[in-house]
Amino acid sequence: MRKPLRYSVNAIAFILFLFAVAFAYQVYRVSRSQTVLQKIHHLVVSTPADQTDLEWAVLVYWMHNYHCATVPQTRVSLSWLNETERHLDTAIRSGPTVDTIDTVWSRYSALMGDADTDWYDMKHERELVYNKVVKDGMEYFDTRSYLDFRDSVRSQP
Numbered sequence: 001m002r003k004p005l006r007y008s009v010n011a012i013a014f015i016l017f018l019f020a021v022a023f024a025y026q027v028y029r030v031s032r033s034q035t036v037l038q039k040i041h042h043l044v045v046s047t048p049a050d051q052t053d054l055e056w057a058v059l060v061y062w063m064h065n066y067h068c069a070t071v072p073q074t075r076v077s078l079s080w081l082n083e084t085e086r087h088l089d090t091a092i093r094s095g096p097t098v099d100t101i102d103t104v105w106s107r108y109s110a111l112m113g114d115a116d117t118d119w120y121d122m123k124h125e126r127e128l129v130y131n132k133v134v135k136d137g138m139e140y141f142d143t144r145s146y147l148d149f150r151d152s153v154r155s156q157p
Contacts (some may be wrong), residue, residue: 026073032081033073039088040064040104041153043096051098057150058133059101062126064149069122070108080111 044060047053072081084107091100105123133146 029078029081030073032078032085033067033076036072036081036085036088037064037067039085039092040067042092043088043100044150044153046092046095048095048097053150054133054146055130057146058130059098059126061146061149062122062129063101063104066105066108066122066126070111072108072111076111080107 040060040063043063044057047056051059084104087104087107088100091097109123
């Protein structure tokens with residue numbers, strides 16, 4: 001094989017290798033993000049004493065929504081995902097509280113930055129729904145959605 005052709009083949013092989021590495025890294029980040037989402041879901045299993053099942057399901061459900069809205073698999077480092085997972089693991093072991101949700105929510109808000117107001121709008125909406133659930137309880141019109149979410153997570157092994 002002529003040298004220029006061999007160099008071209010080697011260059012193409014190297015570029016394909018780099019694409020494969022980048023693709024594998026992204027797949028791993030998506031996997032880590034999914035793991036964090038599963039830990040968020042697991043919070044719904046243990047309702048804090050100061051919350052009803054419905055109130056707690058609303059908070060965890062909105063945390064789930066916020067995780068998905070921020071698209072962390074494309075925005076954050078692996079260290080951010082690992083740190084968030086460690087925080088969630090600690091909360092799951094010790095018993096999650098409303099402070100757990102607020103702390104994780106703050107991490108995601110910091111991730112979104114000042115330029116993006118979605119986090120504010122989502123938190124505002126979460127608070128409106130949460131306050132309505134606290135006030136109306138089982139009479140809230142969308143109660144079934146939150147309880148279905150809770151039940152689907154609790155039924156998983």
